[in-house]
Amino acid sequence: MITFTDEQIMVRDMIRKLCREKIADRSREVDETKEYPWDLHQLFVDYGLFNLRVPERYGGAEMDYTSACIVVEEIARVDGACANTIAHHQAGMCAFMGGANEMQRDKYLPRVGRGDYLVGFALTEPNAGSDAFSLTTRARQDGDGFVIDGTKCFISNSGLTDLYVLFTTVNPAMRRDGVTAFLVDKDTPGLSIGKNENKMGLRASPTRQLVFENMRIPAENLLGQVGKGWELVLRSLTETRVLVGAMALGIAQGAMDAAVAYAREREQFGKPIAEFQGVSFMLADMAIKVECARALIYQIASSVDKGMRDQHYYASVAKCFASDMAMKVTTDAVQVMGGYGYTKEYPVEKMMRDAKATQIIEGTNQIQRIQIARNLLKRYG
Ligand SMILES: Cc1cc2nc3c(=O)[nH]c(=O)nc-3n(C[C@H](O)[C@H](O)[C@H](O)COP(=O)(O)OP(=O)(O)OC[C@H]3O[C@@H](n4cnc5c(N)ncnc54)[C@H](O)[C@@H]3O)c2cc1C
Incomplete structure (x- = not known):
């Protein structure tokens, strides 16, 4: 038996009620249509489910890790796709929090804290899945910034995401030591978003390719250090x-x-x-x-x-x-x-x-x- 705190029980009961009353009945339909449920998205925004772990001073709920697991478990109990949307936003957020400097935190965290700003995690490539050191999405230093070319695949929430944490390599031969992360705004010229994969499950959670062609990124969007991604x-x-x-x-x-x-x-x-x-x-x-x-x-x-x-x-x-x-x-x-x-x-x-x-x-x-x-x-x- 797990002993949750009063606060964690409150979160669990609140999300359980939301799931029972608003999400459960929509699950089958959104699975069949493969449509992202924007009505449920708005509920997630209203309930602060996209800013669960964001510090309070940036407007977030600053929940503990246990509460985040409770939220994901309760939602998955009625709909796996919605749970995946929240879990993958957390994946992007976690990479962001690990690497962001003060300037980047001040710029982006108030947006995430608002509750309607999604962060994506873009690592997998067509030829770099389990062997993630073999990335070929290449970042080349160019003047005071970087130019990025390559393709990512299976990226959850693509198309919904406002900011991608993009993992590139500055030199494929360096494998792990070449991996370098950048913050990429969804509207950056040179970024295009591919079709929504027709998946077996988690169908209402969009999974798409991201293609980067001659995409210029300012140096201030480097997340962490070159080679430390x-x-x-x-x-x-x-x-x-x-x-x-x-x-x-x-x-x-x-x-x-x-x-x-x-x-x-x-x-x-x-x-x-x-x-x-x-x-x-x-x-x-x-x-x-x-x-x-x-x-x-x-x-x-x-x-x-x-x-x-x-x-x-x-x-x-x-x-x-x-x-x-x-x-x-x-x-x-x-x-x-x-x-x-x-x-x-x-x-x-x-x-x-x-x-x-x-x-x-x-x-x-x-x-x-x-x-x-x-x-x-x-x-x-
Ligand atoms: C619904 C969904 C959402 C996803 N969301 C994201 C996302 O948001 N961001 C992101 O970056 N990626 C995402 N992914 C990608 C996911 O992380 C990869 O699919 C996964 O890491 C496997 O890579 P792969 O598909 O290339 O398979 P491969 O690496 O080609 O593996 C194929 C098979 O070979 C096995 N295999 C490979 N190497 C070994 C080994 N050394 N020993 C034993 N077996 C091995 C694997 O276990 C697997 O069974 C998502 C995928 C799915 C399906």
Whole structure:
């Protein structure tokens, strides 16, 4: 059992009510149309969900990490795509906060603090996914600024985003030591935004290519230092991996809610299917997995709130466990609901599709296992 503070419980209950009353019913429709739900976006703005972690002095809510996980979990319980929009904005924000100097903070944080200004995280390229050191989006120093050429892909919230944290290389041969981050305003000449990918899940969360052609960026938009961008990638991925874990947890909880309700109602052989051991054990296994993931995620989140800094290993463990768990729980929820679970009349097939993404985003689970194993072997070395 997790013990939340009174404030965290208040946040949870407020978001849970919002989800139940305004988001749950829209989830199926926005999945089908693949349209970004601007009405829900406005609710997120009104509830301050895009400035959760922004310091109060810039107008933000300055929430702790645990509360951010609570928000993402609760939203994912009814809609994975909306949770992804918020989690990926946090990914951009985290990189920003890691590298921004005073001038950049003063310029951008009041905008984010307003609550309607989104920040994106642009790392992945067509030929640089898991092998993120092999970036080819190139930044060349030119006079008092930089010129950038290249292509990013699968960038969440593209088209909604106001400011991109863009990871480039100043020299591909330098791999990690060439990675350099810039702040790119959405209206910068030379930036064009590609088509919205037709995805399996998280369909209402736009994922697009970004193309940079001869894009000039002033030196003041350099985020951090030349060659030090990887530190910002790592900082952001570490924080967002736990949020993606919370997202997976919410999706699994939503699927379990639906499966339990269905199993109590649906009768076969003259009794509710929940009374068959074969079904009730599946429900019990769902609960075991969901509770383990919840304990893990909030233990890490609360440690971070208490000052733990080196949470890379635990972030990988949490993201990997929670997303594999969500895949299993959502698949089993479809099974519990039989043919009806396989139709779009019920939410679990969508949850299964949404859960799949959590095994891929913020580094695939194979990459998480590589990180976990490396860390483990070092400890025993
Ligand atoms: C919905 C969605 C949203 C996303 N949002 C963003 C975003 O906002 N910003 C962003 O920068 N990126 C984003 N991404 C990109 C995402 O981070 C990448 O898709 C992911 O890192 C994997 O890269 P890839 O797709 O190129 O797969 P690849 O790296 O080509 O991997 C293909 C397969 O090979 C496996 N593999 C690769 N290397 C190894 C290895 N060494 N050992 C074992 N297995 C390996 C992988 O695990 C995977 O199964 C998003 C992706 C999706 C699907």
